[in-house]
Amino acid sequence: xxxxxxxxxxxxxxxxxxxxxxxxxxxxxxxxxxxxxxxxxxxxxxxxxxxxxxxxxxxxxxxxxxxxxxxxxxxxxxxxxxxxxxxxxxxxxxxxxxxxxxxxxxxxxxxxxxxxxxxxxxxxxxxxxxxxxxxxxxxxxxxxxxxxxxxxxxxxxxxxxxxxxxxxxxxxxxxxxxxxx
Numbered sequence: 504x505x506x507x508x509x510x511x512x513x514x515x516x517x518x519x520x521x522x523x524x525x526x527x528x529x530x531x532x533x534x535x536x537x538x539x540x541x542x543x544x545x546x547x548x549x550x551x552x553x554x555x556x557x558x559x560x561x562x563x564x565x566x567x568x569x570x571x572x573x574x575x576x577x578x579x580x581x582x583x584x585x586x587x588x589x590x591x592x593x594x595x596x597x598x599x600x601x602x603x604x605x606x607x608x609x610x611x612x613x614x615x616x617x618x619x620x621x622x623x624x625x626x627x628x629x630x631x632x633x634x635x636x637x638x639x640x641x642x643x644x645x646x647x648x649x650x651x652x653x654x655x656x657x658x659x660x661x662x663x664x665x666x667x668x669x670x671x672x673x674x675x676x677x678x679x680x681x682x683x684x
Contacts, residue, residue, distance in 0.1 A: 519627065527622055533619070544578055548567065578608070
């Protein structure tokens, strides 16, 4: 997958976008948001783990890591079974679940969209700069590889391809016949 994305880095249209997204993921505010979102999921996972101690028929909240996995599924993909929450407690389980959905789906998702929209312009500019530098490097490498070389492997500065349109001086300060006429 990373190799596939690496090929997009040099394309004219996709390159700046891919590099912009990669730069966006490196922004500290995005990382901080993910930490806060994980903290929210862990808090609700612990709450539901404590509430589900009496429920024996549902394994979604039987262990802390299972409870956290259930919160990730419910918070990120909406994959949830409401019966699991009502089995814990008929009033408190659904009430905490509704608070979780409002915080996770509505507030945190909109906050994430706002952060991404705000930070993307900075990341896009950085991605375009990196893309231009990559293209310039590729062009320079291509130019160097196309230069004529002599038998020793050095660039042949006196080859006809290198001398087109230039004055040839044999001695320092001496002027060639072409320059005198």
